[in-house]
Amino acid sequence: MTIFSRQLLIPLVMIASVWLAAIPAVQAAADISELGDISTLRDPQFYIDKQAQSNPLDFLDVYDPLEPMNKRIYAFNRIFDEYVFLPALKGYRFVFPQFVRNRFQDFWANIGEIPNIYNSLFQLKIEKTAVSSWRLIINTTLGIAGLWDPATKWFEIDRENEDFGQTLGHWGVGAGPFLVLPIFGPSNLRDTTGLVVDYVGEKEVDFLGVPEAESNDDTGGWLLKGFDALNQRDINAFRYGMLGSPFEYNKIRYLFNEHRELLIDE
């Protein structure tokens, strides 16, 4: 359910922006068609002149053949977030104080070390595999089943983040079409595949019995799903509308894409 981390928003914006700003004026202007049909606008000449002196903007493009559907799902997610997710989050935060929520957060993060380990291994990143394994061992024991994170706090072993989408990307699989998943948010074909594989992978390993229990269609299973989702929403600081921009979809799409590329490269 990770949409994307807050930490990466800033650099990505900057990167996008700096690129936009830095490309010298002498560079050949991109085809004016990147601005769509300007003939019905008040002053097409404005864009023709600007195009000649400005930088191409085609780097903003993300392959999105399903855009109309994606936008509808995006709109649905916004409404779902406002009327279901956020009110539930409010209740969650009211019932559980920060200290308790931090324990949940550490607990789920520890369960999530499993995909970090096998995906690091799949990418032959031995150091990362060792780091995530160590973290799992330390936090499961000293951290009492992962409720605390002494690996970070005492041993200063920072968490790695690898998922199957990144593994695919590492071995050269392209992102494929951009997808907005209901409730889960921005993704693409490659990373959606990764989500499914990691879901199965976690269930196979069934660390501490949690993934299996969570997948059950019973009260316990739905309770765990709910907690997992609320924990994710609690951590994720993104709010629809927070960009205050009419181009939120386009900006999020671009940032998501760049963010994934950055994760794959590291």
Add this chain to the structure above:
Amino acid sequence: MRYPQTVVATLLVILAGWTASASAYDSYDYPLTNPFEATVVGTPPDLEYKWEPPMEVTPKLLKIDMGAKLSDIQFAGVFGLEDIKLLFARQDGPAPLIFVIAGTGAAYNSPKVLFLLNTFYQAGYHVITISSPTKPPFMASASSTNMPGLTNYDAEDLYRVMKVALERVEGDIEITKKYVTGYSLGGIDSAFVGYLDTQRKEINFDKVLMINPPVNLYTSVSNLDGIIPAYRKKHPEMTGAELFADVFARLAAFFKENGGRVKFGPETLYDLQKSDQALPVSDVEVLIGISFLFSSADLAFTSDALNHSGWIIPADENYSPTSSQSSYWYKRSLRWRFLDYFDKMVIPWWQERHPGDTKEDIIQKVSLYAIEGYLRNNPSVGVMTNQDDIILGPGDIEYLQEVMGDRAKIYPYGGHCGNMEYTDNVAYMLDFFNN
């Protein structure tokens, strides 16, 4: 405070400022003497004004229906609601109420606004924060002109919002005095609101403080628009791709090293600039230029879409967030600099309403010159700014000093709002309102 940043908003953090007071010019120890660096990184955390003990402020969200036109509601719907959103922090007992107006492109909950909210709340005030009239949600929900940047018209919109907000909270709190302040464009907005209030007398503000306001709006906008072209000239030896790769590598490395521990907000940039990955101080201005570029694009688009003027979106088309055209609209809007918006959209709009006014007339009427008499003769109006503020032009500081005398507090450094959180500056702000 874990306030999420956003693309544009994050970069806009850069634009906004935090400023305060020193006893003597030569004893002012704000450490960043490069105005661009100051503007970008703000105040080092350990030099910020400290409250003992610090209080937790939990402002309430106020949603106000300003009667936005039906056609605009769809637009506003992108932002969740057709209502304008404000933050309201209340004291239990009688206290002064202060309105805080955000800077260009910044929202009612942007970091600098929250800083001011926190500061005045801790000082014992009721606080209400308002987005800049240049912020698209404000435009869609509360603008009567959809031509933000025209400070006289913006003041009318702000004044209406403030009156309704006052009605809303008056029964709930006891107000002893009424103040208004704002930084950057919000600074000049607060003075125009104060001036309007002397005509209308419907709120009766006791004091007005401008923080790092533009003096001549056109100068300020030209300075900000000019940053990127100047940056390009400075780096003729690098291709765009190389420059991009350079900045990309710095940021990626910084966030990889510090990813888990980096917090959002102005201190993020401060930390970045302290790290091995720092942008050279000589290049840091590009971040300001960029953030301005993005907010100008949003503004020009929103204005065009709401007014159906046909510059970016065909006049007969309605804005819809699900339109397949939005990528084109986005790219078109990124072709608009603020000065393009002013020259092509604003001037004709104005001239339709005020036949005979030249461009120069308009600039005069939306800049501080237009309310010079009010600024000169009104002891309750103050300004706090910096000698090296990047949005000011030659003679602007002297103008403020000549018109406002000792009510003009000028610091030697701080760039544009970089020293707003600095101990001395906060002390000055509080002293201005308290005494």
